Amino acid sequence: MKTLQKIRISGAEVFPIVEGGKGVGVSNGLTAGAFAAADAVGTFSGTYPNLSCEALDEPSVRRSEKTRQNRSKQLANDAIRESIAQARIAHEISGGRGRIHMNILWGLAKAEMMVDGILSGAKGMIHGITCGAGMPYKLAELAEKYKTYFYPIVSSMRAFSILWTRSYSKVSQLLGGVVYEDPWLAGGHNGLSNKENPLIPEDPYPRVATLREFMNKVGLRATPIVMAGGVWNLKEYAHWIDNPEIGPVAFQLGTRPLLTKESPISDEWKKKLRTLKREDILLNKFSPTSFYSSAINNAFLCELYDRSTRQVEYKEAPDAHFCEPLTSTGSTVYVEPDDWARAEAWKEQGFNAAIKTPDSTLLFLTKERARQIQKDQSDCSGCLAGCRFSGWMDSEEHRYVTGLRPDPRSYCILKTLQKVIQGINVEHELMFSGAIGYRFAEDPYYANGHIPSIKELVRQLLSGE
Numbered sequence: 058m059k060t061l062q063k064i065r066i067s068g069a070e071v072f073p074i075v076e077g078g079k080g081v082g083v084s085n086g087l088t089a090g091a092f093a094a095a096d097a098v099g100t101f102s103g104t105y106p107n108l109s110c111e112a113l114d115e116p117s118v119r120r121s122e123k124t125r126q127n128r129s130k131q132l133a134n135d136a137i138r139e140s141i142a143q144a145r146i147a148h149e150i151s152g153g154r155g156r157i158h159m160n161i162l163w164g165l166a167k168a169e170m171m172v173d174g175i176l177s178g179a180k181g182m183i184h185g186i187t188c189g190a191g192m193p194y195k196l197a198e199l200a201e202k203y204k205t206y207f208y209p210i211v212s213s214m215r216a217f218s219i220l221w222t223r224s225y226s227k228v229s230q231l232l233g234g235v236v237y238e239d240p241w242l243a244g245g246h247n248g249l250s251n252k253e254n255p256l257i258p259e260d261p262y263p264r265v266a267t268l269r270e271f272m273n274k275v276g277l278r279a280t281p282i283v284m285a286g287g288v289w290n291l292k293e294y295a296h297w298i299d300n301p302e303i304g305p306v307a308f309q310l311g312t313r314p315l316l317t318k319e320s321p322i323s324d325e326w327k328k329k330l331r332t333l334k335r336e337d338i339l340l341n342k343f344s345p346t347s348f349y350s351s352a353i354n355n356a357f358l359c360e361l362y363d364r365s366t367r368q369v370e371y372k373e374a375p376d377a378h379f380c381e382p383l384t385s386t387g388s389t390v391y392v393e394p395d396d397w398a399r400a401e402a403w404k405e406q407g408f409n410a411a412i413k414t415p416d417s418t419l420l421f422l423t424k425e426r427a428r429q430i431q432k433d434q435s436d437c438s439g440c441l442a443g444c445r446f447s448g449w450m451d452s453e454e455h456r457y458v459t460g461l462r463p464d465p466r467s468y469c470i471l472k473t474l475q476k477v478i479q480g481i482n483v484e485h486e487l488m489f490s491g492a493i494g495y496r497f498a499e500d501p502y503y504a505n506g507h508i509p510s511i512k513e514l515v516r517q518l519l520s521g522e
């Protein structure tokens with residue numbers, strides 16, 4: 058393994074090891090501060106950090122405001138306040154070493170206002186901001202306003218070239234790096250395009266080399282690329298280091314730091330990580346953001362898969378094929394005869410509540426599940442810019458609705474992520490994981506229940522392992 062040299066990131070010489078930002082409290086001031094103290098880059102999440110860690114039965118409805126619009130504002134203001142507090146924690150723990158970044162999902166409601174509020178309240182404590190999920194054109198402007206480095210997260214050269222041409226080229230001096238996040242391997246939400254097949258992963262090397270070619274062409278030869286997704290150790294990336302085809306490079310890890318002493322996830326989640334097999338981690342399309350995402354196939358995900366199997370196509374008026382009337386919750390629709398028989402069988406099994414989806418299908422659920430879904434939808438706190446699950450949209454012009462029927466095949470991501478971070482019944486909540494999560498069970502470093510501190514993990518990574 059080549060010795061990993063420090064490189065310049067966000068204005069300081071640090072080891073090119075970056076903590077992947079993880080939403081709703083999974084990477085926080087404690088973890089980011091520890092990475093920075095180890096002369097690496099720590100990333101706390103500005104995506105609804107749960108500083109207070111209150112034990113909440115129904116976290117998504119804790120906001121006292123009555124309307125979704127007002128709950129959404131309240132949530133954003135809480136996130137600003139809590140993120141500033143996380144920045145302070147990270148700053149203090151770092152002791153001035155390393156670098157501290159903040160990650161935020163651009164697909165959040167009021168993402169721009171939040172970044173503005175956090176950067177203005179945490180001056181001098183955040184050196185860089187990483188941002189993915191969407192096309193954050195405005196990121197450059199905000200970075201310029203606060204003289205902070207910015208790092209778009211992209212999954213293709215094409216996405217970066219669009220951002221560059223439309224916006225980032227105007228603030229190139231503050232473009233700290235470009236994060237290439239492998240859309241097949243990375244934990245959390247993934248940027249697979251319509252042209253890419255979720256079942257056919259592509260080698261990241263040529264995709265990153267193409268990105269570098271574009272960056273060189275537009276004068277970004279010295280700007281690092283941060284490789285994210287599927288990175289377990291650095292000896293497997295030895296051919297990327299000091300390679301002119303890749304240029305300056307850093308490595309971002311999101312899944313591996315989940316199993317560290319500082320990681321705030323519950324012991325149950327940590328235990329689960331040690332048991333994972335390759336097939337236990339699935340790229341799925343249930344997220345209310347409409348992005349693909351990679352998570353552990355636990356009871357939560359199984360229920361979503363199972364839920365989606367019980368649906369039939371319907372028409373509002375009968376035709377030659379859709380000729381069987383089906384009456385549910387007061388209205389009659391028409392389905393094909395085979396589907397009518399399937400629906401009747403589901404009803405017999407207790408799945409006797411039918412809810413329409415935006416794709417002209419009827420979904421069959423138990424009454425209890427249907428009630429829960431409807432409650433979660435009406436409790437919506439407006440956390441996303443647009444939500445497939447509740448139909449909420451953060452736009453007055455659109456009267457705060459997407460215009461699409463709320464989708465009962467999805468879920469409230471805010472509610473489940475707030476619960477999972479508090480360790481409440483984690484098997485029944487969403488546990489994001491990168492595809493490499495199964496390596497905890499195979500890597501002897503984790504034998505006999507070993508959980509490293511972040512400092513130890515950074516040392517281990519520097520050794521190549």
Ligand SMILES: Cc1cc2nc3c(=O)[nH]c(=O)nc-3n(C[C@H](O)[C@H](O)[C@H](O)COP(=O)(O)O)c2cc1C
Binds near residue numbers: 488
């Ligand atoms: C539990 C979890 C939560 C994540 N949350 C976010 C997030 O909120 N925003 C983001 O940009 N990336 C998020 N990620 C992605 C990581 O920042 C990182 O880029 C990714 O995990 C790298 O791939 P790896 O999991 O193979 O290490 C998350 C990843 C995990 C495992």
Ligand code: SF4
Binds near residue numbers: 117445447469472
């Ligand atoms: S329903 Fe959607 S927008 Fe509303 S709080 Fe849940 S995930 Fe966020």
